[in-house]
Amino acid sequence: MKKLFIIIILLLVSIFTQSVLAEDVYKITAANFDTSNSMIVLNIPDESTQPVLNDIKIIRMENPTRAYFDIPNSILVIPKQDWKFNSKGINEIKINQFSTNPNTVRVVIYYDEDFDISNVKFLRIKNNIILKLKNTPWEDEYFHRTYRDEHSSSSDFYEYLTVEVPEETHKESIATQIQQAFNTTIQQTPKMDSPNLVKKDLKLNTKYYISQITPRPNGVLLSGFGSVTIEKPMILQNPLRIVYDIPNTLVNRDIRNSEYQLNETDSVKIGQFEVNKARIVITTPNVTKYIPVYSTDNQSLLIANLDKLNHTSLFSNTSDIISYNIEKTNAQTSSMLLSFNHPIVHGIDRTNSRLVVYLYNVSRYNEDTFNDTFKNSIYSNSNITLLPGIGMKLTLPTEQDTFINTYLGADSKTLKIQVTTPKKMKPPIINNNQGAKKIVIDPGHGGSDVGAIRDSITEKAITLDVSKRVRDILTKKGYTVEMTREADETVSLQDRVAFSESKNPDIFVSIHVNSSEKPEITGVETHYYHQESLSLAQTVHAALASNINSKNRGLFKSKFYVINHTTSPAILVEIGFISNASERAELVSEKRKQATAKAIAEGVENYFKEKK
Numbered sequence: 001m002k003k004l005f006i007i008i009i010l011l012l013v014s015i016f017t018q019s020v021l022a023e024d025v026y027k028i029t030a031a032n033f034d035t036s037n038s039m040i041v042l043n044i045p046d047e048s049t050q051p052v053l054n055d056i057k058i059i060r061m062e063n064p065t066r067a068y069f070d071i072p073n074s075i076l077v078i079p080k081q082d083w084k085f086n087s088k089g090i091n092e093i094k095i096n097q098f099s100t101n102p103n104t105v106r107v108v109i110y111y112d113e114d115f116d117i118s119n120v121k122f123l124r125i126k127n128n129i130i131l132k133l134k135n136t137p138w139e140d141e142y143f144h145r146t147y148r149d150e151h152s153s154s155s156d157f158y159e160y161l162t163v164e165v166p167e168e169t170h171k172e173s174i175a176t177q178i179q180q181a182f183n184t185t186i187q188q189t190p191k192m193d194s195p196n197l198v199k200k201d202l203k204l205n206t207k208y209y210i211s212q213i214t215p216r217p218n219g220v221l222l223s224g225f226g227s228v229t230i231e232k233p234m235i236l237q238n239p240l241r242i243v244y245d246i247p248n249t250l251v252n253r254d255i256r257n258s259e260y261q262l263n264e265t266d267s268v269k270i271g272q273f274e275v276n277k278a279r280i281v282i283t284t285p286n287v288t289k290y291i292p293v294y295s296t297d298n299q300s301l302l303i304a305n306l307d308k309l310n311h312t313s314l315f316s317n318t319s320d321i322i323s324y325n326i327e328k329t330n331a332q333t334s335s336m337l338l339s340f341n342h343p344i345v346h347g348i349d350r351t352n353s354r355l356v357v358y359l360y361n362v363s364r365y366n367e368d369t370f371n372d373t374f375k376n377s378i379y380s381n382s383n384i385t386l387l388p389g390i391g392m393k394l395t396l397p398t399e400q401d402t403f404i405n406t407y408l409g410a411d412s413k414t415l416k417i418q419v420t421t422p423k424k425m426k427p428p429i430i431n432n433n434q435g436a437k438k439i440v441i442d443p444g445h446g447g448s449d450v451g452a453i454r455d456s457i458t459e460k461a462i463t464l465d466v467s468k469r470v471r472d473i474l475t476k477k478g479y480t481v482e483m484t485r486e487a488d489e490t491v492s493l494q495d496r497v498a499f500s501e502s503k504n505p506d507i508f509v510s511i512h513v514n515s516s517e518k519p520e521i522t523g524v525e526t527h528y529y530h531q532e533s534l535s536l537a538q539t540v541h542a543a544l545a546s547n548i549n550s551k552n553r554g555l556f557k558s559k560f561y562v563i564n565h566t567t568s569p570a571i572l573v574e575i576g577f578i579s580n581a582s583e584r585a586e587l588v589s590e591k592r593k594q595a596t597a598k599a600i601a602e603g604v605e606n607y608f609k610e611k612k
Helices: 002-024 173-182 367-374 459-476 493-503 531-547 561-565 581-587 590-610
Strands: 026-028 030-034 039-043 059-061 066-072 074-076 081-085 090-100 103-111 121-125 128-132 143-148 160-166 185-190 197-203 208-216 219-226 234-236 241-247 249-251 258-261 267-274 277-283 290-294 300-305 319-328 333-340 346-350 354-359 362-364 383-387 391-397 403-409 414-420 438-443 480-483 507-514 524-528 552-557 570-577
Touching: 074 090, 074 103, 143 346, 208 258, 208 267, 219 277, 234 531, 249 267, 249 277, 267 552, 319 367, 346 403, 354 414, 362 391, 438 459, 438 493, 459 480, 459 507, 459 590, 493 561, 507 561, 507 590, 524 531, 531 552, 531 570, 531 590, 561 570, 570 581, 570 590, 581 590
Parallel strands: 026 074, 208 249, 319 362, 438 480, 438 507, 507 570, 524 552
Antiparallel strands: 030 039, 039 128, 059 066, 066 103, 081 090, 081 160, 090 103, 121 128, 143 403, 160 197, 185 197, 208 219, 219 300, 234 241, 241 277, 258 267, 267 277, 290 300, 290 346, 319 333, 333 414, 346 354, 354 391, 383 391, 403 414, 524 570
């Protein structure tokens, strides 16, 4: 009996010890890569009783350059991870079960020699470990950007990533978790040199997923999950249509490239424009009537015709403006903040000269407080007007080349309107030629500087040919056009800038041909540097992308010498890749050169029309 009692006691002690140890062991149930913030999140269930990693120590090693840290008392529930990045800085991250007695999970980071590993920061939210891979500021978790003027941004981050997992588990948790969490596209191929591994190429996207599109007589309703941001619309011709791009967004494959009829005159198309950008195109004779309207939870977006909008169907509760503030960021950027006592439903109407915010369920505000708060500021000319039966309309006049961003609080009770005014540039000289706009065209390279070359075909020859065609088209339309070179001659970057400055043009357009070590790459892209050049880049690139049958590679903010040092709005256009055999054949063809010149000229003309 005594022996039995001792055995029972020992069993109870063992069970109790195992229970205590089980509570102290952290189970890592998921490892996700968040592209929007360049961070990795190791998920640990909330039931863990002890804080995870009070003190993280990074151990640096060489040959190869790497660093690691250990998570004690932890078990990797998911398969071991091996993530390889195709970008500079961090090259690879491995997560595996380093030991089982004691239980230790090890995270190894492989990085370039010039990468500062001290930039890797650690945070804990509840019991989740967060590795911040780049020294970039955290976004304000309360505000989400709902609208922006810019069509490309440093916040538009996505990573091409390779994941290798054991073949027997490749259909299981980790790939599925990444795919579900970040809306990935997976292309699976067996890895020839390692038959036990399956290679998965992932294109990761974050922020918003459009699951459904619903056509309505008054517009189109986009439904999804995440947080939606919409860019300044573009109006295109032939046929007349308005284009809305939604960055950091993935479109449900079942509705991509679908077209719907809204009414007798209007139709809408939706597509995956870029790997991380959705595009909505509404073909309509009433392009100026359509605006985006945001739901209170920011999960759905109605792009509606103002004249056909049933405002009462948008909300169930009314709201009042209860406070007004100005937030100063720097000499050029500040924000108007409006707070409400209930969530708001609002719409955005943006033109080059003003921003209009429709506050559909807002019924009251204090006019004196509004005027006192914003007097002696860039918002002093703004005003609020009551719209009987609709709500209110906030109008903010803006000068040319002003950047606008709008943000909505997480509870939809605060609206922030951020305004960045342009830097003052030197005043233009009035042309004597009856006010004709003056343009400087810069054919890239020339003379001893051939630029990119393939099969005896040179960039300098293509750029000069296309530039002359652009000049001829614009001259016939009444513009005054100057060229930095008229023949195959060498002109330095400094001389090109000096030439442009001596002419004091309204705009500067540099034309180039692209090249890559990867022969499969094709497409057109447009570069700008100064904020004041963005609208020019947008309009020219929109025309180029619409008229040239090649991949749209988008806008880039780049510090090329000629667009950095000119004081006029300036862009650099890359009209295609000479390194791609098929596109190279097109670039030297009469059809492609004329189409390119016509598209650039159309974009220039659209730019000046928008500035009127």
